[in-house]
Every structure is written in structure tokens, then in C-alpha cells.
Amino acid sequence: MQEVTTEKKEFTPNIVAFCCNWCSYAGADLAGSSRLTYPANVKIIRVPCSCRVNPTFVLKAFQQGADGVILCGCHPGDCHYVTGNYYTRRRMALLYSFLNYMGIEKERTRVEWVSAAEGARFSAVMNDFVAQVTALGENKRLTDLRVKEGE
Amino acid sequence: MKDVELKMLERAKALLESGEVARVIGWKKGDFCHDPSPASFESVEELDSFVYDYFCGANLSKYLIQMSKKEGKTAVFLKPCDSYSFNQLVKEHRIKRENVYVIAVECLGKLDIEKIKAKGVSFVTGVEVQDKEVKVTTPYGEEVLSKPDVVLTKCATCNKTHQVKDEEIILHERPERDVNRFEEVEKLEAMTEDERFAYWRAQLSKCIRCNACRNVCPACSCVKCVFDNPASGIAAKANDDKFEEQLFHIIRAFHVAGRCTDCGECSRVCPQNIPLHLLNRKFIKDIDGLYGEYQAGETDEGKTPLTSYTEGDAEPNDVFKGEAK
Ligand code: SF4
Ligand code: SF4
Numbered sequence: 001m002q003e004v005t006t007e008k009k010e011f012t013p014n015i016v017a018f019c020c021n022w023c024s025y026a027g028a029d030l031a032g033s034s035r036l037t038y039p040a041n042v043k044i045i046r047v048p049c050s051c052r053v054n055p056t057f058v059l060k061a062f063q064q065g066a067d068g069v070i071l072c073g074c075h076p077g078d079c080h081y082v083t084g085n086y087y088t089r090r091r092m093a094l095l096y097s098f099l100n101y102m103g104i105e106k107e108r109t110r111v112e113w114v115s116a117a118e119g120a121r122f123s124a125v126m127n128d129f130v131a132q133v134t135a136l137g138e139n140k141r142l143t144d145l146r147v148k149e150g151e
Numbered sequence: 152m153k154d155v156e157l158k159m160l161e162r163a164k165a166l167l168e169s170g171e172v173a174r175v176i177g178w179k180k181g182d183f184c185h186d187p188s189p190a191s192f193e194s195v196e197e198l199d200s201f202v203y204d205y206f207c208g209a210n211l212s213k214y215l216i217q218m219s220k221k222e223g224k225t226a227v228f229l230k231p232c233d234s235y236s237f238n239q240l241v242k243e244h245r246i247k248r249e250n251v252y253v254i255a256v257e258c259l260g261k262l263d264i265e266k267i268k269a270k271g272v273s274f275v276t277g278v279e280v281q282d283k284e285v286k287v288t289t290p291y292g293e294e295v296l297s298k299p300d301v302v303l304t305k306c307a308t309c310n311k312t313h314q315v316k317d318e319e320i321i322l323h324e325r326p327e328r329d330v331n332r333f334e335e336v337e338k339l340e341a342m343t344e345d346e347r348f349a350y351w352r353a354q355l356s357k358c359i360r361c362n363a364c365r366n367v368c369p370a371c372s373c374v375k376c377v378f379d380n381p382a383s384g385i386a387a388k389a390n391d392d393k394f395e396e397q398l399f400h401i402i403r404a405f406h407v408a409g410r411c412t413d414c415g416e417c418s419r420v421c422p423q424n425i426p427l428h429l430l431n432r433k434f435i436k437d438i439d440g441l442y443g444e445y446q447a448g449e450t451d452e453g454k455t456p457l458t459s460y461t462e463g464d465a466e467p468n469d470v471f472k473g474e475a476k
Contacts (some may be wrong), residue, residue: 011412019446055402055405056398056402059401061396063393063394063398064394075267076462078163083460085465086462087457089460089465090442090460092467093437093465093466093467093470094434094437094438094441094457095405096467096470097471098401098404098430098433100344100471101340101347102401103346103348103349103432104344105344106344109203109467111466111467114256123202142398143397143402144353144397145351145355145397145398146356146358146396146397147352147356
């Protein structure tokens with residue numbers, strides 16, 4: 001019983017961006033005050049450090065309907081708390097690899113280091129990521145991971 | 152195996168009689184020959200039901216979290232794979248090491264009764280193992296099965312050796328084998344994303360959320376677990392919400408990443424036969440490939456891969472490029 005729609009609605013993905021307060025969040029601000037644009041469907045969640053992002057935050061974002069999750073922190077070596085992002089790097093490398101192992105498209109997850117001075121880079125990264133997720137389409141996998149087809 | 156069992160019994164008796172230990176943790180006979188269960192023996196009389204045979208697959212190390220806090224010493228029998236869990240628990244300060252008397256015991260692989268039944272052999276009354284053969288006795292006659300076909304999944308690729316500084320050891324030399332525990336993981340990695348998703352969805356949809364995998368896991372020993380839901384009134388059994396229900400397995404696998412010793416208990420106890428070890432082994436394989444070989448529980452000190460870092464660690468976006476893995 002497939003619905004027949006003649007008009008194809010344009011897909012705008014839901015993107016969740018976890019941004020560190022000390023760098024990328026300020027980078028987003030700078031992008032704004034420099035009048036650089038990034039898509040409005042990027043929902044920024046400010047965190048005190050990229051290391052604050054518990055893997056369940058990422059999972060929850062997906063489960064609640066995010067189509068892509070990106071995590072932005074200070075460049076390695078520049079963490080406000082000295083070493084936070086080094087732990088983030090390992091944690092996210094393992095988590096993203098694992099999600100892909102479960103069948104989640106690897107294009108839906110990303111980590112970028114963006115400093116407070118890199119407003120232009122922030123805008124470029126977000127535009128690129130949104131384009132990448134838009135091309136993939138809607139995320140369904142992490143919302144119905146345990147529901148067998150036809151049930 | 153019989154001689155090992157006798158030696159163990161002898162030691163258990165001596166330790167209890169001399170008062171050196173207050174209790175011994177071992178296995179006790181079940182209703183059938185194939186269902187011994189972990190038990191604590193506090194007197195020589197209780198040892199009448201003591202058993203150690205080819206069905207004693209259970210890992211006894213987790214019981215020490217409680218037992219080592221009791222009055223008096225606790226003696227425990229540890230198989231090679233259990234010794235890793237033991238070390239890991241000591242490292243995480245869950246076991247009071249000074250209250251434990253470890254006796255390392257031999258293991259040449261334990262049998263899986265479900266696999267024997269799947270071979271069409273029921274009503275098992277006894278087994279005899281000779282090298283690569285298992286002779287099974289039933290009221291309907293004898294059957295000879297190939298041992299590799301009926302050992303527990305965790306034993307099929309086990310190459311573990313004893314890792315605790317034991318008080319004593321009862322075991323025979325075991326030759327190292329040429330096994331690759333990552334074979335199944337590699338097969339999954341070689342599939343497409345769609346195939347992997349289909350595979351895991353089919354597997355995980357079978358889960359009944361009995362929580363047995365969590366309860367048995369030595370790494371899952373947090374005092375307060377995210378999967379406990381005291382508000383439900385039926386402790387530890389009710390799902391909190393859809394999020395937990397959907398992503399239980401991923402969250403659990405991540406929580407034990409870098410700490411899972413690959414003891415295989417989770418897969419052994421899962422009533423739905425979900426290959427949970429393939430989740431843990433993915434993390435183990437990635438950790439080995441990205442940050443250097445690491446075996447949790449090899450020692451009882453030092454940092455774990457997720458609580459350490461190097462400045463040159465691989466970038467998360469690059470792990471898919473292949474060369475890192
Ligand atoms: S996750 Fe499974 S294999 Fe790993 S320590 Fe726990 S029970 Fe053992
Ligand atoms: S033991 Fe198996 S069925 Fe039970 S909760 Fe774990 S995965 Fe689910």
C-alpha cells in the first residue's frame with residue numbers, strides 16, 4: 001500500500017552539531033558575524049568540551065531522527081582543558097567505526113576540528129556535511145535497528 | 152579431567168578444613184550431567200556436590216565482587232579465560248585481591264549442550280572426551296561427535312593462558328593453537344552496509360531484553376547501571392524508554408569497549424543465541440588496529456585504550472579509509 005505522491009518534497013536533513021564552547025561554537029558565531037552562511041537545518045548543541053559528548057548523545061540524536069551527526073572540537077593540542085579532545089578522538093573513532101559495522105552509512109557521522117578563528121571553515125564544513133547527508137537521504141537505520149521488516 | 156577434579160576437591164577440602172579460607176567458589180552438580188552451576192561451598196560436607204567437568208563453562212570471577220568483601224578469605228577456581236576477567240576486576244578495584252585465594256585450573260575447552268542437542272543427540276547422561284572426539288552416552292545408545300563442533304563458541308577460538316599470579320596451579324600444558332578469533336568480524340566487515348544492517352537487525356530483533364548478557368558480564372559490574380530502572384518496581388527488567396530498547400546492544404558494547412576481556416560469557420548465556428561476541432570483538436579489533444594490540448585483563452594494572460591517547464592517534468574520519476584498520 002504505497003502512497004503515490006506526484007510531487008517530490010525536497011529533503012532537508014536534520015543535522016545535529018555538537019560544538020565545543022571554546023572553539024567551534026565561537027567559530028559558528030564568527031561565521032555569523034562575518035555574514036557567512038550555513039544551512040539552517042544544522043542544530044547546534046553547545047558543549048563545554050568535545051569530550052563531554054557521551055556516545056549515547058550521538059545515538060540519541062540519531063534515534064530521535066537526526067540524519068547526520070557532526071562533532072566539532074578544538075584542534076588536537078589546543079583543548080581548553082588540555083587533553084579532552086584526545087579522548088574524544090579515540091572515542092569517536094571507535095564509535096563511528098562501530099556504527100558503520102552495524103550498517104549505519106559512514107557518511108552520516110563526522111568529527112571536525114574548528115577553532116574560534118575559523119568562521120569560514122565552520123561554514124564550509126557545515127555546507128559540505130549537509131550536502132553529503134542530503135545526498136544520502138533520511139536516516140532510518142538507527143530508529144528501527146531492532147524492528148524486523150514486515151513486523 | 153577426572154584427575155583434575157579430584158585434585159581440586161582435595162585442595163578445596165584442605166583449605167576449608169585448615170580454616171585458611173572461609174569458602175570456596177566452584178561448580179556444583181545440577182539435575183543433569185550437563186547443567187552444573189556456580190556455587191559457594193562453606194564446609195567439607197557441602198563439597199559432596201562439587202563437580203568440575205566439560206560443562207563447567209561459567210566464569211566464576213564476577214562472584215568475587217561480592218564474596219571478596221565478606222569475612223574471611225575466598226578460594227576460587229579460575230580457568231584461563233576467567234583469569235583475565237579476574238585481573239580486569241582487580242584493576243578496576245572491584246575485587247579485594249587480598250581476600251582471594253586463586254587456584255588456576257586447566258581447561259581444554261568446554262562443551263555446549265545446545266550444540267550437542269542440535270546434532271540430534273538428546274537425553275545426554277554423560278560425556279567422555281578424547282582429544283578431538285566426544286563420546287556422548289544416552290539411554291538410547293552412544294554417539295561420537297567431533298569436539299570442535301560442540302564446544303562453546305568462546306572456546307572455539309580461545310588461545311588464552313593463565314594470567315594471574317596464582318597461589319597454585321592445577322593444569323596440564325596446553326599447546327598454542329592457530330586460531331583467528333576475528334574471522335567472523337572480518338566476514339561482516341567485507342559485507343556492504345546494507346547487508347550488515349540486515350544482518351544485525353535480524354539478530355538484534357530476536358532479543359527479549361532478559362538482561363542475561365549484562366548480568367553475567369564481568370565488565371558490566373557498575374554499582375549503578377544505565378539499564379537499571381528502579382522506578383519500574385520490577386528491578387532491572389523494565390525498559391526505561393524506546394531509546395534504551397532500540398540501542399541497548401550498541402550502548403552496552405561501547406560501555407565494555409577496552410575492558411571486555413572476550414571471555415565470551417555474553418554469547419554463552421544469551422537465550423536467543425545472538426552472537427554478542429561479534430560486537431565486542433569489533434571494538435577489540437579496532438583497538439588493536441588503531442592503538443596497538445591490547446588484551447584487557449592481561450595484567451591487573453595500567454591504562455585502558457579509552458582512558459589514554461597519543462598525539463598521533465588516527466582521525467575519526469580516517470578510520471574508514473582502510474589503511475588504519
Ligand atoms: S562483554 Fe561478553 S565477552 Fe566481554 S567481558 Fe562481558 S561477558 Fe565477557
Ligand atoms: S542475553 Fe540475549 S536476549 Fe537477553 S538481553 Fe542479552 S542479547 Fe537480549
